[in-house]
Amino acid sequence: MGSYLLRRVLLMVPVLLGTTFVIYAAVYALPGDPVQALAGPDHMVTPAAAAAIKAHYHLGDPFLVQYWHYLVGLLHGDFGIDLNNTPVSAVIEASWPVTVKLALMTWVIEAVVGVALGFLAALRAGRATDIAVLGGSSLILGVPYFITAYVAQVFLGVKLGWFPVSGTDDGWPLSYLVPALCLALLGVPEISRLTRASILENLGADFVDTATAKGLSRARVLVRHVLRTSLIPVVSMLGTNLGYLLSGTILIEGIFNLPGLGYQVFQSVQQHDGPTVVGISTLLVLVFLLVNLVVDLLYGVLDPRIRLD
Amino acid sequence: MTPPPRGRVSRRTGVVALCAAAALAAVSACGAGGSEGTGTKVPGGSYSIGVPNWYIAHLTPGKAGFSGVADAIWTPLTQVGRDGKVVNAVAQSVQSTDQRHWTITLKSGWKFQNGEPVTAQSFADSWNAAAYAPNTMSNGYLFSNIDGYAALNPASGKPATDKLSGVQVVGTDTLKVTLVKPLSMFPYVLAGTAFAPMPKAAFKDLAAYDRLPIGNGPYQVAAPGLAPGGQQITLKRFDGYPGAKGKAAQITVKTYQTDATAFTSFRSGAVDIATASGNDLSTASRMYASQLVTSPTAAVVYLGFPLWDKRFTDVRVRQAFSLAVDRKAIVTSLLQGHAQTATGIAPDVIAGGGGTDCADCSYDPAKARQLLAAAGGWNGSLTLWTKQDPDMQTVLEAIVNQLRTNLGITSISLKVQPTDQIYPDLLAHKTTGPFLLYMGAAFPNIYSQADQLFGSASGTNVTGYKSAGFDALMGQAAAATSTTSGMQFAQQAGRTAMADLPLAPLYYPVSGAVHAKKLSGLQLGYLGDVDLSSITVR
Numbered sequence: 096m097g098s099y100l101l102r103r104v105l106l107m108v109p110v111l112l113g114t115t116f117v118i119y120a121a122v123y124a125l126p127g128d129p130v131q132a133l134a135g136p137d138h139m140v141t142p143a144a145a146a147a148i149k150a151h152y153h154l155g156d157p158f159l160v161q162y163w164h165y166l167v168g169l170l171h172g173d174f175g176i177d178l179n180n181t182p183v184s185a186v187i188e189a190s191w192p193v194t195v196k197l198a199l200m201t202w203v204i205e206a207v208v209g210v211a212l213g214f215l216a217a218l219r220a221g222r223a224t225d226i227a228v229l230g231g232s233s234l235i236l237g238v239p240y241f242i243t244a245y246v247a248q249v250f251l252g253v254k255l256g257w258f259p260v261s262g263t264d265d266g267w268p269l270s271y272l273v274p275a276l277c278l279a280l281l282g283v284p285e286i287s288r289l290t291r292a293s294i295l296e297n298l299g300a301d302f303v304d305t306a307t308a309k310g311l312s313r314a315r316v317l318v319r320h321v322l323r324t325s326l327i328p329v330v331s332m333l334g335t336n337l338g339y340l341l342s343g344t345i346l347i348e349g350i351f352n353l354p355g356l357g358y359q360v361f362q363s364v365q366q367h368d369g370p371t372v373v374g375i376s377t378l379l380v381l382v383f384l385l386v387n388l389v390v391d392l393l394y395g396v397l398d399p400r401i402r403l404d
Numbered sequence: 405m406t407p408p409p410r411g412r413v414s415r416r417t418g419v420v421a422l423c424a425a426a427a428l429a430a431v432s433a434c435g436a437g438g439s440e441g442t443g444t445k446v447p448g449g450s451y452s453i454g455v456p457n458w459y460i461a462h463l464t465p466g467k468a469g470f471s472g473v474a475d476a477i478w479t480p481l482t483q484v485g486r487d488g489k490v491v492n493a494v495a496q497s498v499q500s501t502d503q504r505h506w507t508i509t510l511k512s513g514w515k516f517q518n519g520e521p522v523t524a525q526s527f528a529d530s531w532n533a534a535a536y537a538p539n540t541m542s543n544g545y546l547f548s549n550i551d552g553y554a555a556l557n558p559a560s561g562k563p564a565t566d567k568l569s570g571v572q573v574v575g576t577d578t579l580k581v582t583l584v585k586p587l588s589m590f591p592y593v594l595a596g597t598a599f600a601p602m603p604k605a606a607f608k609d610l611a612a613y614d615r616l617p618i619g620n621g622p623y624q625v626a627a628p629g630l631a632p633g634g635q636q637i638t639l640k641r642f643d644g645y646p647g648a649k650g651k652a653a654q655i656t657v658k659t660y661q662t663d664a665t666a667f668t669s670f671r672s673g674a675v676d677i678a679t680a681s682g683n684d685l686s687t688a689s690r691m692y693a694s695q696l697v698t699s700p701t702a703a704v705v706y707l708g709f710p711l712w713d714k715r716f717t718d719v720r721v722r723q724a725f726s727l728a729v730d731r732k733a734i735v736t737s738l739l740q741g742h743a744q745t746a747t748g749i750a751p752d753v754i755a756g757g758g759g760t761d762c763a764d765c766s767y768d769p770a771k772a773r774q775l776l777a778a779a780g781g782w783n784g785s786l787t788l789w790t791k792q793d794p795d796m797q798t799v800l801e802a803i804v805n806q807l808r809t810n811l812g813i814t815s816i817s818l819k820v821q822p823t824d825q826i827y828p829d830l831l832a833h834k835t836t837g838p839f840l841l842y843m844g845a846a847f848p849n850i851y852s853q854a855d856q857l858f859g860s861a862s863g864t865n866v867t868g869y870k871s872a873g874f875d876a877l878m879g880q881a882a883a884a885t886s887t888t889s890g891m892q893f894a895q896q897a898g899r900t901a902m903a904d905l906p907l908a909p910l911y912y913p914v915s916g917a918v919h920a921k922k923l924s925g926l927q928l929g930y931l932g933d934v935d936l937s938s939i940t941v942r
Contacts, residue, residue, distance in 0.1 A: 141557035143537030144544055151540070180611050181632045189633030253671045260672035261665050262635065262658065352665050354635045362457060362661065367824070 103391070107384050114380045115169070115373060119162050122369040130154065152176075152370075165373065174374035177363070183374040186359055190375075193355035194344055196267050200275035201340055205282040206333055212283070213290025213329075214322065220295060228291070232284030240343065244277040244350045261352035274351040278343050282336045289332050293325035300324075327397050334390030341379050448641065448653030449941025451923055453934065454666030454675040457659045460630055460637055463617040464610065465600040466534030466541030472933040473657055476639060477619035478600035479647060481508060481527070482591050488755050488848040488930060490591045490887065493647065494522060494601070494620070496577075498594065503586035503883055508594075510577040516603040517624035517642050524579040526601035528571045532556075533610070534598055536566045543598035545863070551582040586883040588890035592847035622650040622937040635659050639936070650937035651925065667918070676920040677934060682795045685916045686740045698916040699928040702754040703844035704746055704853070705796075707803065708907040711868045712833040719905060720779040725838065726764040726908035727772035728810035729803055735911050738802055739795075742916070746909035749843075749853045749898055753930055756850030756891040761902040762909055769810040776811055785815035787837035791823045799910075800840045830866040841866065842913070848930045851881055851894035858901045869906035 130145050149155040153164050168175050174183035216228040235243075251273055252260035258273045259265045297303060298321060306316045344357030352358075356375050363371035394401045459471045468474045481495040492498065496509040514522040533539055535547040537557045547553050551570025556563045570582040583590065593599065601620060606613040616629025623639040630637050639655040660666040663681055667688070670678035680688040680696070688696045707725065709716040716722060731745040744751055747765050752758025776782060788804060790796045797820060804816045821829065829835050843864065845852045856864045858874055874897050881893030915932025922942045927935045 141537055141545060141548075142559050143557040143561075143563060144540050146560070147538045148540045180614070185632035187633075189631060248668055249671075253668060256672065260674055261660070261669045262674065264674070349661050350665065352635070352660050352669070354633055358661065359633060365822075 100388075100392075103388050107381075107388075110384060111377065111380060112166075115166065115377050116162065118373050118376045119165060119369070120158070122364075122367075122372050123158055123161070125364070125367060165370070169377070175370040177368050177371045183370050186371060187356065187375060187378060190354055190356045190359050191378075193263060193353050194341075194348070194357060197271050197275055197278070197344060197348070197353060197355060198337070198340055200268065200271050201278040201282075202333065202337065204275055204279040205286055205336060205340075208279065209283045209286025210290050210322075210326070210329060213287040214294060216287065217291040217294035217298070218317075220291075225291075228287060232287055235280050236284045240277055240280050241346050241350060243280055244274070244347060247273050247277055248350065261350075263353055270353070274347050274353060278340060278347050281339055281343055282333075285336070286329060286332060290325060290329050293328050294321055297321050297325050323397065327394060330393055330397065331390055334387050337386045338383050341383065448651070449922075450654035450656065451652055451676040451920070451939065451941055452656035452658055452674075453677040453936070454658050454660050454669055455679075456663065456666075457661060460657060460659060462542075462614055463625065463630065464541065464606075464614045465530050465597055465602060466539065466543045467614065468543070468597050470597060470931065470933070472929065472936050473639075474597040474600075475621065475929075475933070476623040476650070476655070476936040477617055477621045477625060478597060479514075479619075479621045479645075480596065480600045481510075481594040484592070484595050484848050484930065486927065488753065490595060490847075493595075495594070498591045500590070503588050503590070503885070504583045506581040506583070506590055508579040508581065510579070511646070512577065513646050514620055515644050515646075516601075516605075516618050516620050517644070518603060518605055518618045519644075520603040520605065520618075521576075522601050522603075522620050523576045524573045525576070526603060527579055527599070528568075528573050529604070529607065530600060530602035531571055532567050533602065533607070535568055537563055539610070543596075546593070546596060546598045549584050549587060549593075551584055553584070588882055588884040588887055589847065589849055589851050591887065592849055592852070595847060621645070622647065623655060648937065651940045652936075655936055670918055670920075673920075676923055677926065677939075678918055679932065679934070680916045680918055681913075685742045685914070688916060688918045689742075692918045695921060696916055696918050697926045697928055698742070698914050699930075699932060700744055700751045700753050701844065701913045701915045701932045702750060702757065702848050702853075702930040703842055703913055704749050704751075704909050705743075705799070705840065705842050705911050705913060706746075706749075706857075706907040706909045708830075708839045708841060708867045709905075710830075710833070710835055710837065710839070711906055713836065715782075716838075718779040720775040721782075722905045722908070723764045724772040724776035724779070724811060725807065726762075726905060727766065727768045727775070729806055729908065729910060730767045731765065731910055732767065733806075734799055734802055738798060739911070742914045743911040744914070746911050748902065749857060749909055750845060750850050751912040754845055754848035754850060754853075755887070756895050756898075757853070759850075759895060759898065761895075761899045762905075763902070764905060765909060772810055773812070782811065782813050785817065786813050787817050787819055789819050789821065789826065789835050789837060789839040791826045791841065792820055796840055796842070803840065827864070827866065831863070833868065839866070840910075844931050849887065849891055849894070850898060851878075851890060854878065854894050854898045854901065858897075858906065867906040869901065869904065871900065871904060874900045874904075 130148050153161050165175060174187065177183050177186060212228050216225040219225050248260055251258050259270050263270045303316060303320055306320045344355060345361050348355045348358040349361050356379065360372055360375050455473065458469050459473050462468050463477065465478060479493050481493060482490050482498060483493040485491050494510055494514050496511045498506060498508050500506040510522065510524060516522060531547060534541045534544050535553055535556045537544065547568065550568050552568040555565055556568065572580040574580055603618050605618055616627060617625055622642055622645045624642045626638040626640045636656060636658045639657060641650040641653050658675055663679060664684060666675065666678040667680055667684040669675045707729065709722050711717065735741065735743045735745050748757065748759040748761040750757030788800055790800045800818055804818055807813055808816055830839065843853065843857055846856060855878060856862050858869050859865055859878060860870050860875055877893050877897035877900060881890040881897060884890035884893055915928060917926060917928060917934050919926045923939055924942060925938050925940045927938050929935060
């Protein structure tokens with residue numbers, strides 16, 4: 096277990112290095128001129144001012160030198176300074192609570208709703224409930240979630256006036272509920288279908304028959320034996336879903352004007368603000384890797400047969 | 405700016421449980437609450453306004469964008485009145501005999517929001533800081549006509565000095581300014597935010613000032629200003645303001661990533677004022693007719709021609725393109741009436757605008773085809789360009805169809821670029837076809853539009869137009885003895901340029917803003933900006 100953990104953590108280092116490099120290269124390759132983007136489209140930049148900007152942000156250096164400067168800073172825990180002269184770490188510090196709240200809420204909705212629907216559908220396989228869940232999830236998968244978001248915003252926020260339309264003024268949880276629901280639509284169909292398939296597979300397994308033969312109640316068999324075993328693939332799916340979810344926050348936070356990490360990334364891409372994009376993306380990759388590690392460790396807890404070594 | 409609460413999300417397991425419980429509770433509880441506008445507990449009232457991010461991204465005169473927020477925080481030497489005329493604000497007088505050497509005297513009694521008096525030195529300090537290249541202030545180029553700018557912006561290396569030699573402080577209330585070239589419009593230029601004063605306190609920490617500025621305008625930014633990654637600032641009425649005081653006591657300025665989100669927030673009641681453009685303007689005129697204020701914008705949307713491309717050197721080709729565009733159809737069907745068809749480079753909301761200088765701005769497909777045939781017809785494909793903007797893209801698609809039908813050019817494609825790419829590409833002559841762009845007047849006088857669009861030194865002269873006749877007339881306009889006579893020369897210059905048709909003006913956009921029922925007195929500036937201080941809360 097200990098050596099497994101050490102190996103996994105060490106493996107994260109090349110992955111992180113690789114992703115920062117790729118993201119840095121992608122931002123570097125964005126069309127447009129960062130100096131001009133910084134000054135504003137209609138503004139003129141004198142050669143001296145352009146030189147000062149370039150020197151400050153190492154924009155004039157070759158790509159690899161720029162990347163090296165960034166990496167050295169990152170290893171010292173310094174995310175750099177964005178093009179507005181704010182430390183990127185300050186931007187991250189202000190934005191992460193918003194994204195964490197949104198992501199966790201979404202995750203919980205995905206897990207609770209997805210597993211519950213899958214469970215129901217599996218128990219009623221082939222009947223109306225099952226067909227409704229399958230059909231409903233196809234429908235949800237077919238509609239892009241940002242369209243659902245706009246519709247929900249206008250319908251739930253403007254027409255019915257039940258929820259705030261944008262911003263975080265109404266605090267947690269009210270401001271986050273509609274965005275989280277919309278974002279959860281990304282994962283609920285997958286989770287429910289996976290749960291359903293997994294439960295159906297286990298319902299016919301020998302250990303379930305054994306449990307029933309022992310005289311355990313139906314509910315106990317379903318929850319302790321069938322559901323617990325069936326959740327193993329679901330847990331791994333929930334882990335990878337976090338990746339989609341974090342990228343989904345870029346759109347959702349934009350639509351609902353939530354000042355989280357995704358919002359900042361979107362704005363920074365528009366402004367060619369490389370340091371912010373790379374800093375936040377690196378952070379998101381790190382979170383993604385850590386969550387995957389936690390998920391893999393959870394395997395062992397859910398299924399004692401799986402040994403991590 | 406209230407930072408988002410943080411303590412609650414420290415422990416994961418706790419949050420998971422809390423999340424699920426609260427989600428259920430919220431569903432049942434929220435029906436009663438919904439969203440409300442900001443409260444009206446402050447005497448004088450308060451309201452909120454939704455604005456784009458860039459309005460408050462930088463709050464230093466040398467960096468701030470042109471906006472109603474900047475106008476509320478600072479009051480420069482002069483101001484542009486509702487009628488488009490320039491009036492003195494902090495200035496007692498702005499005088500010159502040769503339009504090159506200007507003497508500016510200040511009124512007494514003006515103070516910054518921290519109590520520091522506004523002196524001639526406050527202006528000189530601010531201007532020097534903005535023009536000094538290593539400060540990389542984005543409005544710095546606006547000082548290029550002041551003597552000594554070149555020394556602060558050398559072609560290479562660090563500037564030897566950090567003071568504009570053309571700005572001399574003579575006593576506490578007199579400023580002498582020497583320009584590189586005469587400019588009769590200088591009083592208009594002084595009304596820009598870039599020319600606002602800054603107090604001594606600002607220079608202790610310019611980065612901190614940029615987020616929590618101290619101005620001399622009717623409203624002051626309340627501490628802590630704009631937090632990193634923040635979304636809003638609060639403005640409080642400055643009671644020591646010697647000019648017309650702000651009507652509301654407090655204004656919350658909320659930023660939105662898109663205008664559409666701001667408008668949706670207005671519809672739900674989360675903000676009291678939002679600007680409306682494009683589709684939202686049509687929605688607003690249907691649903692909020694009594695709460696909508698519209699005004700023609702001192703700007704023009706035009707189809708520019710790449711004069712470096714030999715296919716467009718013949719004026720008849722340019723005329724054919726201009727005559728083939730049905731401006732009226734674009735305005736009535738596409739923009740649903742929220743624009744005016746253009747007959748020149750500026751509408752009549754600014755001094756000297758509204759002229760019918762453009763003879764080829766009518767719709768005459770038959771004549772267009774004739775002209776194109778006479779010029780040798782069209783061979784090969786055509787690419788049209790515009791910047792990333794949904795309205796511009798829709799309009800350009802219509803133009804593509806009209807050119808296809810009316811000129812018989814079969815192979816037309818459309819390319820869209822980000823704003824920070826299209827301008828550099830145009831100036832480098834890399835763009836391979838006509839382009840649809842917007843140009844707003846820097847100050848409300850036809851001189852500004854003519855200079856920005858066609859001036860040989862202008863960074864926004866993207867067609868590459870160069871005309872000795874135009875330059876001579878603009879020179880006369882700059883050296884004229886008054887803004888009025890300068891304006892007349894600028895009109896003549898505009899007519900000269902329009903005869904050469906380096907660009908085809910299409911329409912003057914209309915800007916709009918919607919306000920909550922509790923507000924009255926909303927007025928729009930010449931570029932569609934909301935005047936924050938004139939709004940009354942009922």
